Amino acid sequence: MSKISDKQQNNKWNKLRLARRISQTVFLILFLGLIVLTAGITGGSVKTGSSIDVPYPVEAFLDIDPLAGAIVLLSTHTIPGAMIFGLIVLASGLLLGRAFCAWICPMGTMNHLVAQAAPGLRGKRRVEANRTRPYQKIKYVLLFGVLTAAIFGSAVGGLFDPICLATRGVSLTFLPWIQWALGGAVGTGMESNTGAFQQAADGIYNAVGDIFQYKRGVIVAGGFLISVLFLAVLVANRFIPRFWCRGLCPLGALLGLVGRSGTLSLRKDKDACDDCGKCQSNCSGAASPKPGDRWQRSECDLCLNCVAECPNNALVFGLAGYKSDEQPWPDLKRRTVLAGAAAGAVLVPAMRTGALGSPRGRPNPECIRPPGALDEPDFLDRCIRCGQCMKICPNNALHPAFDEAGVEGLWTPVLVPRIGYCEPTCTLCTQVCPTGAIRSVTERQKMGRDGEEMVRLGTAFIDRGRCLPWAVGTPCIVCEEFCPTSPKAIWLKEEETEVRGKTVRLKYPHVNPVECNGCGACEFVCPVHDKAAVRVSAAGESRSPSNELLLDRTSKGRGDS
Amino acid sequence: LGASTVSLLARDRGRYEPLPSAHRGQIRDFRKGIDTPEPALVIAKGKPDEATRAAIDALGGMERFVRSGERVVIKPNAGWDRTPVQAANTNPSVVATLVELCLNAGASRVVVTDNPCNEARRCFTRSGIWKATEESGGEIVLPADHRFKQYDLGGVILGKMPVLEPALDADRFINVPVAKHHGLSKFTGAMKNLYGVLGGRRNRLHQKIDESIADLADFLRATLTVMDATRVLARNGPQGGDVADTLEMNQVIASQDPVAVDAYACALINLSAWDIPYLSMADRRGLGTASPDRIQRREVS
Numbered sequence: 001m002s003k004i005s006d007k008q009q010n011n012k013w014n015k016l017r018l019a020r021r022i023s024q025t026v027f028l029i030l031f032l033g034l035i036v037l038t039a040g041i042t043g044g045s046v047k048t049g050s051s052i053d054v055p056y057p058v059e060a061f062l063d064i065d066p067l068a069g070a071i072v073l074l075s076t077h078t079i080p081g082a083m084i085f086g087l088i089v090l091a092s093g094l095l096l097g098r099a100f101c102a103w104i105c106p107m108g109t110m111n112h113l114v115a116q117a118a119p120g121l122r123g124k125r126r127v128e129a130n131r132t133r134p135y136q137k138i139k140y141v142l143l144f145g146v147l148t149a150a151i152f153g154s155a156v157g158g159l160f161d162p163i164c165l166a167t168r169g170v171s172l173t174f175l176p177w178i179q180w181a182l183g184g185a186v187g188t189g190m191e192s193n194t195g196a197f198q199q200a201a202d203g204i205y206n207a208v209g210d211i212f213q214y215k216r217g218v219i220v221a222g223g224f225l226i227s228v229l230f231l232a233v234l235v236a237n238r239f240i241p242r243f244w245c246r247g248l249c250p251l252g253a254l255l256g257l258v259g260r261s262g263t264l265s266l267r268k269d270k271d272a273c274d275d276c277g278k279c280q281s282n283c284s285g286a287a288s289p290k291p292g293d294r295w296q297r298s299e300c301d302l303c304l305n306c307v308a309e310c311p312n313n314a315l316v317f318g319l320a321g322y323k324s325d326e327q328p329w330p331d332l333k334r335r336t337v338l339a340g341a342a343a344g345a346v347l348v349p350a351m352r353t354g355a356l357g358s359p360r361g362r363p364n365p366e367c368i369r370p371p372g373a374l375d376e377p378d379f380l381d382r383c384i385r386c387g388q389c390m391k392i393c394p395n396n397a398l399h400p401a402f403d404e405a406g407v408e409g410l411w412t413p414v415l416v417p418r419i420g421y422c423e424p425t426c427t428l429c430t431q432v433c434p435t436g437a438i439r440s441v442t443e444r445q446k447m448g449r450d451g452e453e454m455v456r457l458g459t460a461f462i463d464r465g466r467c468l469p470w471a472v473g474t475p476c477i478v479c480e481e482f483c484p485t486s487p488k489a490i491w492l493k494e495e496e497t498e499v500r501g502k503t504v505r506l507k508y509p510h511v512n513p514v515e516c517n518g519c520g521a522c523e524f525v526c527p528v529h530d531k532a533a534v535r536v537s538a539a540g541e542s543r544s545p546s547n548e549l550l551l552d553r554t555s556k557g558r559g560d561s
Numbered sequence: 562l563g564a565s566t567v568s569l570l571a572r573d574r575g576r577y578e579p580l581p582s583a584h585r586g587q588i589r590d591f592r593k594g595i596d597t598p599e600p601a602l603v604i605a606k607g608k609p610d611e612a613t614r615a616a617i618d619a620l621g622g623m624e625r626f627v628r629s630g631e632r633v634v635i636k637p638n639a640g641w642d643r644t645p646v647q648a649a650n651t652n653p654s655v656v657a658t659l660v661e662l663c664l665n666a667g668a669s670r671v672v673v674t675d676n677p678c679n680e681a682r683r684c685f686t687r688s689g690i691w692k693a694t695e696e697s698g699g700e701i702v703l704p705a706d707h708r709f710k711q712y713d714l715g716g717v718i719l720g721k722m723p724v725l726e727p728a729l730d731a732d733r734f735i736n737v738p739v740a741k742h743h744g745l746s747k748f749t750g751a752m753k754n755l756y757g758v759l760g761g762r763r764n765r766l767h768q769k770i771d772e773s774i775a776d777l778a779d780f781l782r783a784t785l786t787v788m789d790a791t792r793v794l795a796r797n798g799p800q801g802g803d804v805a806d807t808l809e810m811n812q813v814i815a816s817q818d819p820v821a822v823d824a825y826a827c828a829l830i831n832l833s834a835w836d837i838p839y840l841s842m843a844d845r846r847g848l849g850t851a852s853p854d855r856i857q858r859r860e861v862s
Contacts, residue, residue, distance in 0.1 A: 052686060183706065190707040202577050205705055394680045423680055424802070425642050425687070447802065468768065478764045480744045482678065484642075486802035492744060507745065525678075527764040 009316070013308040020102060020304055024109040031106035034058045035171050036211055038392050038432065051443050054431045057082070059388050061106065062434040065163040066090040067146070067251040068384050072435045074150035075381040080436040090258060097259025101245055101252050102284055102301035107162035108245050112284065114234045115241035127277045129240050132288045132296055135247045140257070140332055141340035143250035148344030153377065155435070156351070156408055157344075158384025162249050168411065169230035171391035172223055172400060182209065223400050226387075226411065246286050246299065256298030260329050264302070265320045266295045272314035279306035279315055288327075289315060295326040351408035363547045365537035367404045368415040368518065371422060371455045372430040372441035375543045376405075382437035385411040389429035389438060395420035397520070398429060413438075415457060417520025417536050422457060424484035424519055447485070448517070458518030459540040459549055460489065460511050466533035469506045473499030477507050479522035479534050489516035490534075513540060513550055577708055577727045588715070591734035591784040592817060595626055602816040602825060602858040609654035609791045612813035612862075616787065617662055619861045620815055626785050629667030631732035634674065635659055635699065636783075638739045638754050639690050641800050642679035648792040648807040649800050650684070651739045653693035655789045655813060659735060660699035668733075675757040676704040676725045678800075702727040709760040716776025718769045723760035729781070736783040736819060740790040740810075740826040742798030746770050747837050748827040749799050751786045751819035752778045771839040778819055778848050786822045788814040795830045820849025821856055 038058040059082075062068055069086030073079050089100050101108045121129050146157030158164045182204065189201025236243035245252050268291035279289040282305035287296040289306035291314055307315045353361075363376070370389050373379050390398040390413050397420030400411040413429075415422055430441040441455055448454025460479075464470040469477065480490040492507040499506075511534075518536050526532035540549030598620045605616035617623050627633055637651035645652055656673060663671045673694040677684035681703050685691040694701050702708070709723035728734075738754035745767055746753060755777045756763060766773040790812040794801040801807065810829055816822045820843045824834035834840045834851040844851035 052683060186705075186707045201707060205707065209705060394683060423642055423683060426680075426683065474768050475745065475770065476767050477745050478767050481767070481799060484800055484802055486797045486800075486806055488744075488797050525764050527762065527767070529762070 009313050010308065010310075013304055013316075017304040017308040020302075023103045024112065027104045028106050028109045031061055031166065032170065034060065035167065035175065035391065038171070038388070051425065051427065054392070054428060058392070059386075059432050059434040061163050062167065062384075062386055062388070064089050065161060065251065066093070067143075067161050067254055068158065068163065068386075068435065070147065070254070071150040071155050071157050071161075071384060072382055074147060075153050075155055076378075080382075080434070083434060089255075093255035093258040094261070095263050096302060097262040097264075097297060097300060098252055098255045098285065099302040100255055101249075102303040105162055105166075105245075105251075107166040107249075108242070108301070110166065110234065111237050111242045111244055115237035115284075120238045121241070127281045130280050130283045130286050132286050132293070132299065136286060136296075136299060137330060137332060137336065138247050139249050139253040140330055141336055141343070142248060143253035143257075144337055144340030145344035145347070146250050148341040149348050150344075152345055152348040153381055154348045154351070154408060155380060155382050155384050155437075156347070156410075157250065158386065159411065160248065160250050161384060161386075162244070162251050164384050164386040165230070165233065165244075167391075168226055168385060168387035168400075169233075172387050173227040173230050175391070176223075225402070226400060242284055242286075245284075245301070252301075253298075256330065259298060261320070262297065263320050264317050265297075265326065266300065266306070267316050267318050268292075268295070268325065269314040272312045274312055276311065278309040278311065282306065282309050291315070296330070297326050297328045298330045348408075351406065361406070363538050363541075363544065364404055364406070365458075365539065366414065367401070367409070368417070368458050368520070368536060368538050369541065369543065370398055370413050370415065370429045370438050371427070371446050371457060372433075372438045373413075373543055374437060374439060375545065379412070379437050379543075380408060382435040383412045384435055384437075386434065387411070387413075388432040388434065389413045392428045392432050393420065394426060394428065395423050397422055415520060415536075417523035418532060419524075421520035421524040422518075424517075424521070446517075454517055454542065456517045456540055456542040457520070458536045458538040459513050459516050460518065460520075460522050460534050460536050462509055462511055463533045463535060466528050466531065467509065468528070468533065469508050471533070473497065473504065473506060475506060476527060477509050478525050478527055479509055480507075482521040482525045484519060484521055485515045485517055487512075487515055489513070490522060509534070516540070577702060577730070580710070580726060580730055588780055588782065589729055589734070590782045591731070592782055595784065595817075597817055598625060600857040600859040601818060602814065602821050602853055602856055604825070604858065604860045605813045605815070606811050606860070606862040607813075608811070609652045609789065609813070610658045612791065612811065613655050613658040613787065613815075614662070615861045616813045616815035617659075619859055620785075623659075623662040623666040626735075627663050627666040627668050627733050630669050631667070632670045632672070632730070633663045633668045633733045633735060634672050634728055634731035635663070635735045635737055636675060636728055636754065636757060637673060637688075637690055637737040638741075638757065639675040639684045639688050640677045640679070640757060642677075642683045642687055643801065644687055645689050646792070646804055646807075647801050648739065648794045649741065649798075649802070650688035650690065651737050651789045652791050653689035655787065655791070656690050656699075656737060657693035657697040659737060659787060660694055660697040663733075663735070664698050671699040672702050672727060672731065673699045674702040674704070674725060674728050676728075676760055677757070704760065714776060714780045716772075716779060718766070718772040719776040719780070722763075725758045725760060728758040733784040734781065736786045738786070738788050739794075740788055740814075740829060741794040741801070742796050742830055744798065746774065746839065748823065748830065748832050750788055750823040750826050751783075752823055752839060752843065755781050755783075771837075771842055774839040775842040775846060775848070778843055779846060782848075783819060784817070786814075786816055786819045788822050788826055790814055790826055790829055793829055818849035818856070820844060820851055821853045824851045825853040825858075 063082040064085045066086035069083040186201045189197045270291040273291040284303040285299040285301040287299035398413040401414045445452040468474040483490040522534045523532045603619040605612040641649040643649035712724040743749040840851040
């Protein structure tokens with residue numbers, strides 16, 4: 001081959017690599033854009049009277065995630081609506097192996113960015129960091145564990161799904177940080193007592209405050225762990241580029257396995273190779289592109305760096321059929337596969353032995369699920385911990401569980417009424433759940449109107465030892481004012497009573513469990529600021545036939561139940 | 562999808578500049594330079610927009626209250642995530658009509674603001690007030706942390722409280738409540754509606770709700786009170802939720818005297834002004850009259 005055609009060859013691969021970079025950028029922006037837009041759907045001037053709905057498929061990236069789809073398929077034997085699009089990515093895997101990882105996956109792109117931005121690894125260290133290593137097999141073990149756990153009825157594998165990881169990480173880690181920082185910036189500007197700064201601060205709020213909703217930056221217990229682990233995944237790239245993708249990502253493992261008979265192969269020309277090491281130094285999958293090494297098909301994410309970088313044109317991708325020196329399928333021992341599967345199988349019953357909050361034990365009173373959540377075992381069948389529901393909640397009421405739902409329920413959504421209550425007419429979380437763990441609920445169903453059975457999250461109970469009228473003889477009843485049901489679930493009884501020697505008339509709040517939908521508005525507004533005097537527990541939640549409270553919860557009679 | 566995209570872009574564009582701190586802590590009298598109108602209280606019957614127009618006309622037109630170049634704040638009750646037919650918020654047509662009247666009277670800027678109980682964006686959206694305001698040329702300013710400033714309300718109960726400053730940053734303040742039942746204070750209308758300019762932990766005020774309401778009416782003296790009683794929430798107030806809780810009354814009540822407006826309107830849900838402690842308190846403090854029969858009043862339609 002002449003020098004010129006070499007150059008043309010390299011140009012071709014360079015162009016294709018540019019296309020890959022553009023694709024990554026576009027999909028990452030799309031991904032982040034959808035997250036930011038999700039946080040901003042709370043209203044506006046155009047609509048009136050009607051319900052506020054999600055106008056875009058904000059969960060699109062989860063819909064096309066074949067691992068999440070496989071988890072739900074295995075655990076429920078059904079596939080929820082839009083998740084069928086996972087077949088597209090799966091088909092791409094059949095044809096092109098892990099191309100999804102380097103071209104589309106937002107988690108992959110974020111990892112890529114952290115690894116490549118001002119690269120910390122250079123020269124020989126970099127070549128070594130990108131060598132194929134045994135740790136890359138962990139992801140297959142994880143994949144088998146995740147899928148077996150799904151067969152045993154747990155979607156806990158969502159913890160390791162890269163799209164869930166990215167969604168959760170960005171929306172429950174970065175967004176709250178931005179919100180917190182924005183709030184600080186605006187607040188500081190306001191306190192400056194300088195007109196220009198104050199105007200600028202209000203300008204910032206007007207421009208982006210609604211989108212980032214900076215007041216809602218609070219994420220509780222489980223959230224800190226999300227931040228730490230998400231950061232760990234990102235920082236790991238500084239030591240081993242794309243460590244997550246190569247070593248742990250079960251979606252990458254899935255695509256690597258189905259890509260066994262992919263259409264493209266790396267053709268190596270050992271004679272042309274001058275052993276410069278550029279291919280391996282830039283290999284994002286640690287797939288051994290160097291002539292002389294066995295190319296690891298299941299690790300290659302078609303980033304095209306090797307073919308674009310090779311100065312001697314010793315590497316080209318061509319249609320399969322060419323018998324290249326390759327490893328088509330990861331070198332897994334049967335024992336390894338079985339170990340993964342066994343771990344997944346053992347994990348599910350092990351996680352469910354907890355006394356409180358696990359499906360086999362008693363319900364945890366603090367495990368208050370979003371409206372439309374399925375009964376706990378069905379919920380755990382489906383909830384992949386993507387965090388969409390928490391992200392879209394306009395009141396910041398939904399939070400990633402730490403231990404409220406038992407060990408298995410880590411990062412599943414729970415309502416924390418002290419931070420935010422379930423807005424009475426809002427159904428946003430039920431619209432974004434990709435797996436149907438939260439089924440779609442209409443406003444009428446949620447409020448129990450027009451003959452629909454009311455969706456209850458739990459029941460409020462008054463703590464008479466803390467309630468101002470009950471405990472200290474002071475008027476209050478803010479809970480009654482805020483109670484959104486009609487008739488109100490909190491009802492008042494006015495009685496004459498003696499308080500410190502004086503006769504006064506006081507209104508005492510009572511809960512009518514027939515009307516209470518467990519939204520937590522009362523707990524949220526209770527003026528006893530630390531531990532509320534009226535608190536919601538999951539008891540009586542409509543999703544659970546076993547956590548029922550009343551013998552007859554359908555009667556609409558007030559107080560006569 | 563198009564409309565939703567627009568709704569995402571068409572957001573709160575209200576400008577807000579904090580007032581110099583010397584302005585905080587004094588009585589806000591937005592009636593300066595305006596004589597008491599004759600008649601003192603007008604009850605207009607009809608559809609929300611028509612009745613609003615008729616009521617203002619009967620008081621002598623908006624020009625009596627808003628002069629050319631003045632900045633006006635309209636404070637509706639947008640407190641709840643409810644639709645107009647549920648009557649928990651001020652009817653959007655009443656708000657829109659007032660915005661128009663103010664602009665026609667030469668107002669340089671009309672801001673509509675409130676600090677709702679439920680999530681603010683949902684309240685302004687679903688009450689229809691957001692749309693109605695922008696279509697009629699007004700600006701919505703949403704509550705945000707930085708828009709609250711500590712004021713000394715100088716009341717018997719109310720001392721230092723965070724106040725939604727854009728609600729006070731005006732030459733004229735028009736209070737536009739909706740008449741409703743209230744579980745604790747029995748009736749909520751003009752005076753209670755001023756709670757919506759407060760921030761912070763206002764849920765503690767319920768412990769002395771009557772004194773708080775009277776204090777607030779003392780601190781903030783609106784140019785005009787225009788009460789929406791076109792549809793009145795007669796029970797399960799102040800939030801309601803069931804259309805069956807509402808009564809169609811087709812009235813708009815306007816006056817400079819918020820106490821008289823409340824005293825008249827509470828009778829619509831069969832309460833006597835003297836059963837409502839904050840009204841007699843306000844009467845004693847000279848903030849208005851709790852005997853609306855004693856002032857000149859006119860019914861129009």
